[in-house]
Amino acid sequence: MxxxxxxxxxxxxxxxxxxxxxxxxxxxxxxxxxxxxxxxxxxxxxxxxxxxxxxxxxxxxxxxxxxxxxxxxxxxxxxxxxxxxxxxxxxxxxxxxxxxxxxxxxxxxxxxxxxxxxxxxxxxxxxxxxxxxxxxxxxxxxxxxxxxxxNRSRPPAMLVSALGDVLHSNEPAQRLLKATSLVRVRGRRIALAAPHHARLLEDIAVSEARLRNRASGARAAAARFRALRIVGASEGGPDAARAPDAAASLDPHDEAHAGPHSTHPSASQPEVLYAFYNVVTADDASASELRAFAALTFYHPRSAPPVDERVLASAFDLSPAECRIALLLAEGLTQKEIAARVGVQHDTVRKQLQSIFQKTATRRQPDLLRLLLNLPARGPGAAAEG
CATH class of the missing domain: 3.30.450 (Beta-Lactamase)
Structure with a gap:
């Protein structure tokens, strides 16, 4: 042409x-x-x-x-x-x-x-x-x-610029915005409780300046994960939003260890939101065009998505009883507590758990829990069909 x-x-x-x-x-x-x-x-x-x-x-x-x-x-x-x-x-x-x-x-x-x-x-x-x-x-x-x-990603995720502009948010993040007031998007800009909002934007801006100037260790520092622990001030008191180690380094694997069903605070406990992020940028950008962004993922204990029972059944051919055992394990119940909840003998739960191990190719309960907490969620279309 x-x-x-x-x-x-x-x-x-x-x-x-x-x-x-x-x-x-x-x-x-x-x-x-x-x-x-x-x-x-x-x-x-x-x-x-x-x-x-x-x-x-x-x-x-x-x-x-x-x-x-x-x-x-x-x-x-x-x-x-x-x-x-x-x-x-x-x-x-x-x-x-x-x-x-x-x-x-x-x-x-x-x-x-x-x-x-x-x-x-x-x-x-x-x-x-x-x-x-x-x-x-x-x-x-x-x-x-x-x-x-x-949007198949289970954790709520956002991409945020140094000015606080939300450039991308997946579907779980959209649901999170409706479940908590600890993070908001106003006029396309993210809004976090003080002092976390200013700390996040300052971190992105400092990382961007260091990356532009090709400072020693800038790229490794930007890639390091940070954690923000945001506590609802109304429930946790005037100092609840302050987290002394909010910007501390976090091993990239730590987020996976705190699975979405590890804790479920009661209504009397303060609302907590965890934000994990690192700073990313385009590899092929020149110094003058370089822009840095925070890639955030969130964990909100009260609105964390449950294990999808239909995914469990279709992927591993678990029976309804086995699915229930697996779901209760993911909720943090012990085998004895599951037996009491379901109304069966402890030995029955143990046998069903062995069958679950065999069908999911896992050997121990920790391996099964890691699998359950990393299962994909069905999309909106599949949910509607169900």
Whole structure:
């Protein structure tokens, strides 16, 4: 296409309207001065966003035809990506706009480039339906690969910028927001109880500065897991939200050891929320474009998802009685307590547990508990069918 219509480069890039940021970029013959702009909070106040929201999909803007390419504010407004000096956009098309994702195709030429020839504009018009179809198929595949897998994750998870912007939150995180007031998202920004909110944002900002300056040990320090223990002030008293070791280092495996069914506080106990996070960044970002984010996972004892009995039954062919034994074990009951709860002999529970071990290929109770606490959860569609 680049050679046929005689342009310098072709740039395909994606813009996420939900988060107001350019999130993906690819193309042909792109200059070194045309990197992907990763996170620019100023986009929210950028006049270009009005065009992104209002311009119809599958329609081309052509230099000298639909918009003016002369120097001036109007021409600058259509430069949606950085260009090498002396280059300018000669044709731009919003291919699709669906589910908050906008994908655009831009053709650039030299500084003296005029409008494309009529036959080249006609060719782009004929190609547009095919480009739209190809991009829709790719976007669908990306959505399945990313969102579906992310939402299968059992722990509530969020990706947060140094400004507190929530760039991504999975489905369990959305449910968590409805279950507790210890974490909130207001205007797309995370809100934690003091002093944890300021500490989190400061940690991301400091890590970002050290990574940009290539400070010694910066990457290892950013990857280290931290833990925040947030206690409800109303139930735990005025000092309940303070955790002296809230930003202490945490071994990455510690989160798994505190399974979601290890404790279930009573209504009289203070509400507690645990946030585990480390700082991540794009490996291929230049120093000037580098942005750091906190990858958070949460554990809320009162709203932790239970072991899915149907997953247990279908995956391991457990009987209803065996599923019940497994679920009570995950709740923290001993074999004697299970026998009393179910109303059977202790020896019956022991025999059923041996059958569970055999079907799940585990040998000991700790191995079985680790398996139970790491089972996948059924998706919303499966839950609805049930």
């Amino acid at each position: 680049r050679e046929t219509i005689g342009v310098t480069s072709i740039h395909l890039f994606g813009f996420e309207r939900q988060r107001d940021l350019f999130a993906w970029s690819d193309g042909f013959a792109l200059a070194g001065a045309e990197p992907l702009e990763r996170i620019r909070p100023l986009y929210r106040d950028d006049a270009r966003l009005a065009w992104l929201r209002a311009f119809p999909a599958a329609k081309w803007l052509h230099c000298g035809v639909e918009f003016d390419c002369a120097d001036g504010d109007r021409a600058t407004g259509f430069e949606l990506y950085p260009l090498e000096d002396g280059h300018q956009c000669v044709a731009l098309c919003k291919l699709i706009e669906q589910n908050g994702l906008t994908i655009m195709l831009a053709c650039s030429g030299g500084g003296e480039a005029g409008p494309l020839a009529p036959e080249h504009r006609e060719l782009l018009g004929r190609l547009t339906p095919h480009l739209v179809r190809a991009v829709r198929l790719y976007a669908r595949r990306f959505t399945l690969n990313a969102d579906t897998l992310a």
